[in-house]
């Protein structure tokens with residue numbers, strides 16, 4: 576049903592404002608809890624023990640949402656529910672659900688030319704390989720990607736700096752990027768494209784904020800102007 580409606584919406588030009596990066600769309604994957612109780616439960620509940628010894632029963636799901644930068648409107652796609660056998664660890668059960676979502680629905684939405692943005696926990700090789708029919712744009716913390724971080728240490732990268740804003744809001748954005756970086760150790764490591772953004776006040780020695788590097792697969796997403 577979701578796919579049929581989405582085709583209709585796209586057929587009437589409804590998705591045009593959400594297209595970006597050469598006609599792609601962003602499908603954000605993120606876990607969310609939608610039920611929690613200490614009294615009511617069902618056979619499909621996940622459980623966790625609280626500090627007071629009581630057991631909490633809860634349900635979580637992986638939401639897949641079509642999003643676009645600068646747009647308040649989002650389009651929900653079918654969710655994937657977390658199962659009790661996915662375990663109690665938040666990260667483990669969320670990535671298990673994400674893998675199922677990509678295997679079950681990834682091919683059905685490949686026509687959208689999706690890019691999957693996500694947290695660092697998704698920036699793992701099995702997850703990346705699962706993202707068939709799409710690209711991905713994932714936060715990639717150096718602390719959880721040591722091989723990749725070592726690979727980038729001391730190398731000369733392409734870069735671009737630009738200043739945005741006025742007066743006290745003026746900021747310098749420094750982009751650096753590199754293609755063909757190994758996501759992990761080993762001969763079978765997937766190579767990804769790395770992009771990092773540093774935001775600082777003009778003249779400041781240290782950045783005021785930064786976005787973590789993000790590997791992504793599609794080389795065309797790095798444009799010649801670095802945006």
Ligand SMILES: [Zn+2]
Nearest residue numbers: 616617619620
């Ligand atoms: Zn339940």
